[in-house]
Amino acid sequence: MVHGEAWTLKEFFVYPNEYIYWTIQIVMYPFMTGLVAGAFVLSSLYHVFGVKQLKDIARFSLVFSFALLPVAMLPLMLHLQQPQRGIAVMLTPHFTSAIAAFGIVFSTYGMIVASELWFVYRKHFVESALALRAVTQRSLGQQLAHLLFSALTLGAMDISEEALQADERAVKKLAGAGIPVACFLHGYAGFIFGSVKANALWMTPLMPVIFICSAVVSGIALCMLTYIVTMELRKILAARKKQKYPELPSVEELKSVEANVVTITARYLLMFMVAAITLELLDLVFRGYTAVKSWDILRNVIYERDFVNIFVIQYGLGNLLPFILFLMPRLSIRRAVLATSLVILGVFMMRWNVVIGGQAFSSSFSGFMHYTLPIWPTSVETFKEGFFGAALVGLVPFFLFWLLNKVMPVFKETH
Amino acid sequence: MISRRNFCRKSLLLAGGLAIPLAALELFDPRRLNAEKIEGKKVRWVFLVDTQKCVGCGLCVKECKIENEIPYDANVTRTWVERYIVTKDGKTHIDSPKGARDGFNTTKVDIGHGKLEDIANEQINKAFFVPKLCNQCDNPPCVQVCPVGATYQTEDGVVLVDRKWCIGCGYCIMGCPYGVRFFHPVHHVAEKCNFCYHRITKGMQTGCIDACAFDARRIGNILDPEDPVTRIIMTERVNVLKEEYGTKPQVFYLGLTKEVR
Numbered sequence: 001m002v003h004g005e006a007w008t009l010k011e012f013f014v015y016p017n018e019y020i021y022w023t024i025q026i027v028m029y030p031f032m033t034g035l036v037a038g039a040f041v042l043s044s045l046y047h048v049f050g051v052k053q054l055k056d057i058a059r060f061s062l063v064f065s066f067a068l069l070p071v072a073m074l075p076l077m078l079h080l081q082q083p084q085r086g087i088a089v090m091l092t093p094h095f096t097s098a099i100a101a102f103g104i105v106f107s108t109y110g111m112i113v114a115s116e117l118w119f120v121y122r123k124h125f126v127e128s129a130l131a132l133r134a135v136t137q138r139s140l141g142q143q144l145a146h147l148l149f150s151a152l153t154l155g156a157m158d159i160s161e162e163a164l165q166a167d168e169r170a171v172k173k174l175a176g177a178g179i180p181v182a183c184f185l186h187g188y189a190g191f192i193f194g195s196v197k198a199n200a201l202w203m204t205p206l207m208p209v210i211f212i213c214s215a216v217v218s219g220i221a222l223c224m225l226t227y228i229v230t231m232e233l234r235k236i237l238a239a240r241k242k243q244k245y246p247e248l249p250s251v252e253e254l255k256s257v258e259a260n261v262v263t264i265t266a267r268y269l270l271m272f273m274v275a276a277i278t279l280e281l282l283d284l285v286f287r288g289y290t291a292v293k294s295w296d297i298l299r300n301v302i303y304e305r306d307f308v309n310i311f312v313i314q315y316g317l318g319n320l321l322p323f324i325l326f327l328m329p330r331l332s333i334r335r336a337v338l339a340t341s342l343v344i345l346g347v348f349m350m351r352w353n354v355v356i357g358g359q360a361f362s363s364s365f366s367g368f369m370h371y372t373l374p375i376w377p378t379s380v381e382t383f384k385e386g387f388f389g390a391a392l393v394g395l396v397p398f399f400l401f402w403l404l405n406k407v408m409p410v411f412k413e414t415h
Numbered sequence: 416m417i418s419r420r421n422f423c424r425k426s427l428l429l430a431g432g433l434a435i436p437l438a439a440l441e442l443f444d445p446r447r448l449n450a451e452k453i454e455g456k457k458v459r460w461v462f463l464v465d466t467q468k469c470v471g472c473g474l475c476v477k478e479c480k481i482e483n484e485i486p487y488d489a490n491v492t493r494t495w496v497e498r499y500i501v502t503k504d505g506k507t508h509i510d511s512p513k514g515a516r517d518g519f520n521t522t523k524v525d526i527g528h529g530k531l532e533d534i535a536n537e538q539i540n541k542a543f544f545v546p547k548l549c550n551q552c553d554n555p556p557c558v559q560v561c562p563v564g565a566t567y568q569t570e571d572g573v574v575l576v577d578r579k580w581c582i583g584c585g586y587c588i589m590g591c592p593y594g595v596r597f598f599h600p601v602h603h604v605a606e607k608c609n610f611c612y613h614r615i616t617k618g619m620q621t622g623c624i625d626a627c628a629f630d631a632r633r634i635g636n637i638l639d640p641e642d643p644v645t646r647i648i649m650t651e652r653v654n655v656l657k658e659e660y661g662t663k664p665q666v667f668y669l670g671l672t673k674e675v676r
Binding site for chain 2: 001002003004005009010011012013014015016017018019021022076079080081082083085086088089092093094096097098099100102192195196197198199293362363364365366367
């Protein structure tokens, strides 16, 4: 069977070789990089712009951004027909291609986040290494942990006041440098689509900017959601461990911190959401107003075939409803959970409507293609580019976050 | 201990010394030498399709599949023939079942989902066939977007794909406004028409030209003013597909009308 045939339904005249070649994994790719960039921007709000109220979530979102980073590459590998040659993009890039910049942008960003994390956690690494060194009879686990933490210090054991201040200055500089790189990482994902002149829906110079704004929205929303979930877990743990470790923050303290952080973060989320929606609507209005050759078929796709996906799920459920939920007075945690989940859904649907919607019509402008997501895999292909492949991509960052949290605890006072 | 002045002087000398062999390499660029010897390009392949002559038999598609080893029953093809039926109500009905591999053996139009639409003869204003193949563009978007340079343009203008280098990302498929590219069902890399490069470079005709009994397809060298194809392109009213994309396509059509997509 031809690649793409398993999930493409053709209607009216579609060129014989046209199928939906870019599927769910290419929806996941900008969605995941968007989360990476958004989480980083959120952490930088504290580190660079000194938004003190976000201190608690800043460290959290930085680690989460790092956990998301390798996963931005995963959907691409699952999508490639020759994944074993994927490394060629990094080793022998062909620079007229937008994809060729991937290696450079991705590794630059990775290095910035890694070094920023190192400066943030250096004190912790040194303390852990020293504490483990003091243990005389180390178990195998402790031995390994000692090795790991000693290696992570990179030999910089100085944790005097001046050294830590120097660390803080470095964090600030790195976070500052990281914002444009994070925006570039994602803006360039938008450029990959926006520069395809053969695709009438994708081709717009607004695409990178729209992608960046929605990326920040989704990143903040996911950080908020994960933050709330971990805080709830901490509250349960705090109630349980209160007797044993009296120095731990109490449930009430946690509750007030959580409410405060969520309210402040929601404000930034709303700001970026307004920017994202404005740009998306501007694009839509502009297309309708100029009504070039492709508008006939685009109108059909946007207002008829994909109406539910675009206007009901993306704009209605994903933008308007959370907008109202956030703006209503006295934001509760439960309402914030609902609203952030809807925002994430909205951004996901935006990616879906761009990637799949862009292939919903033939470049002959005379026919349509309908995409059916393979749920239960019948072959490697339908696994990789089906529901389970996408679910795998969606779950890996949480697993990585859990692993990273063992080495770089996001809530320091936790036992 | 080396003095600062001495250090600067020696480094400049070293850099200059290194630059000389680099410049020498540039001097003896074999490609430029070769280009100077043959005074520029000799061949630029172009294709000429006469839509007035095509009867939609599909023998070209059949031959192409066999010649280029595209699995016969796979629903992808390097070349195909489209049927256009313009009815009295101004509508254009287009189809190309299986790329017209078996020709058009029914008057009903394939509208997808396995459904056929019946069009009464008296409703038809005009009907015709249009063969399609890769346009071997002068400004090929597929070559531009390939992230690893696996697809490239030869000196004589044909765009080729390196099957050992293609990573299968599909960006070139997305970048082609003509929909000529697809993933090869066996090799799992990007695939497209290459004017039967293995034949034309040995003085043969393309497979589809050999298969066409009606002379609807012809290949020529646009740099040779004596070439009959060149003469037609230069002296008659020819057109190309989707010029607005700036791809500078090199497949020329006689008798192209506005309905053709």
